[in-house]
Amino acid sequence: MSSPASSAAPMLAREMKAWVLDGPNELRLSTKPVPRPGPAEAVVRIGAVAVCGTDLEVIRDGPPALVAGGLPFNRNFTPGHEYMGTIAALGEGVDEFAVGERVAVEIHAGCGRCTRCREGMYTACVNYGLNYADHDKGHRANGFTTDGGFAQYALNHINTLVRVPHGMSDEEATLIVTAGTAIYGLDVLGGLIAGQSLVVTGPGAIGLMGVGMAKALGAGLVILSGTDRDRSRLEIGRTFGADEVVDASAEDAVQAVMRITRGKGVDYVLECSGAPNALNDAARMVSRGGRICLVAFTHGEAPVNVARLVSNNIYVFGIRGEGHSATRRAAALLAQARFPAKLLHTHTFAFDALPQAIRCAAERIGDPIKVVVKVDERHA
Ligand SMILES: [Zn+2]
Numbered sequence: 001m002s003s004p005a006s007s008a009a010p011m012l013a014r015e016m017k018a019w020v021l022d023g024p025n026e027l028r029l030s031t032k033p034v035p036r037p038g039p040a041e042a043v044v045r046i047g048a049v050a051v052c053g054t055d056l057e058v059i060r061d062g063p064p065a066l067v068a069g070g071l072p073f074n075r076n077f078t079p080g081h082e083y084m085g086t087i088a089a090l091g092e093g094v095d096e097f098a099v100g101e102r103v104a105v106e107i108h109a110g111c112g113r114c115t116r117c118r119e120g121m122y123t124a125c126v127n128y129g130l131n132y133a134d135h136d137k138g139h140r141a142n143g144f145t146t147d148g149g150f151a152q153y154a155l156n157h158i159n160t161l162v163r164v165p166h167g168m169s170d171e172e173a174t175l176i177v178t179a180g181t182a183i184y185g186l187d188v189l190g191g192l193i194a195g196q197s198l199v200v201t202g203p204g205a206i207g208l209m210g211v212g213m214a215k216a217l218g219a220g221l222v223i224l225s226g227t228d229r230d231r232s233r234l235e236i237g238r239t240f241g242a243d244e245v246v247d248a249s250a251e252d253a254v255q256a257v258m259r260i261t262r263g264k265g266v267d268y269v270l271e272c273s274g275a276p277n278a279l280n281d282a283a284r285m286v287s288r289g290g291r292i293c294l295v296a297f298t299h300g301e302a303p304v305n306v307a308r309l310v311s312n313n314i315y316v317f318g319i320r321g322e323g324h325s326a327t328r329r330a331a332a333l334l335a336q337a338r339f340p341a342k343l344l345h346t347h348t349f350a351f352d353a354l355p356q357a358i359r360c361a362a363e364r365i366g367d368p369i370k371v372v373v374k375v376d377e378r379h380a
């Protein structure tokens with residue numbers, strides 16, 4: 001245990017298998033050099049990587065990925081951002097981690113030099129995507145602007161590494177970053193969660209994590225809403241501590257919230273559905289002076305009832321990813337096992353079967369929540 005990291009470090013392989021994005025929806029298994037770490041960097045040998053809804057968008061449409069200033073297609077780009085693994089090599093001067101430690105990751109390293117990075121809002125880095133040629137500000141967002149985790153190895157800035165709690169499986173560890181987004185959303189809502197009431201709209205992985213985390217932080221009433229295609233997810237929401245679940249296909253979600261709260265509304269809404277009318281609905285679910293955090297990406301533009309927001313002093317926040325080191329706090333909270341987060345992991349695929357894993361997630365084949373790809377180390 002006490003041998004120096006350098007002598008304990010295994011030789012880093014020269015080449016690795018990595019999926020690359022050719023055209024839209026065209027992933028190809030390729031070979032790339034294993035990255036070498038610079039100062040403040042580590043190479044992670046990937047153990048498992050989860051498929052996120054945003055991966056599906058990147059692979060199909062491009063944004064929010066931005067590679068060398070453009071769309072991520074035909075640039076030898078490797079997507080995937082919810083990975084975990086083992087530290088395989090450290091850059092010069094890195095002593096914050098040791099080779100062999102299990103780590104999960106955050107996506108955004110930011111540039112570390114813009115106003116937002118300096119405020120801890122590195123997921124809103126002003127220099128997002130400026131990491132190439134004459135524009136290189138050192139920004140990284142793995143799986144979006146730099147290579148991600150659908151590969152055997154990835155390069156990470158040490159600020160984007162989080163130790164995996166003891167006893168946590170690889171599959172569950174891929175959920176740490178998801179929990180980080182939920183914690184960031186709760187932070188942005190004001191942080192005072194204990195005793196307050198919350199609606200989570202949309203029972204995807206982040207929404208369900210939001211339920212579990214809010215209850216773990218002492219929230220009072222927590223209501224989770226979904227539709228009739230979300231039955232199994234709503235059940236998990238109950239297991240995670242939701243006091244009430246609402247099937248919006250059977251009962252209007254706003255009316256249900258008003259029925260449950262006897263017309264008062266709630267303090268907070270964590271909007272994780274991305275539904276076109278979600279903001280207007282949320283504005284009718286909160287009490288006067290309430291707060292809404294928009295987590296889900298929506299498509300297209302939607303009309304908003306601004307007068308309702310203004311006249312009721314309702315605060316609206318949008319978040320991207322997981323800033324303010326939320327991922328580290330999420331890992332600490334998950335380690336306390338206040339709720340069975342691992343229930344979110346429903347499907348597992350082998351590394352070579354990534355396209356099938358993507359299809360499973362995109363088409364919801366077999367009612368998945370989190371689809372995880374195990375990266376086969378025998379090929380390393
Ligand atoms: Zn994600």
Ligand SMILES: [Zn+2]
Pocket residue numbers: 110111112113114115116117118122124125126127128
């Ligand atoms: Zn920045």
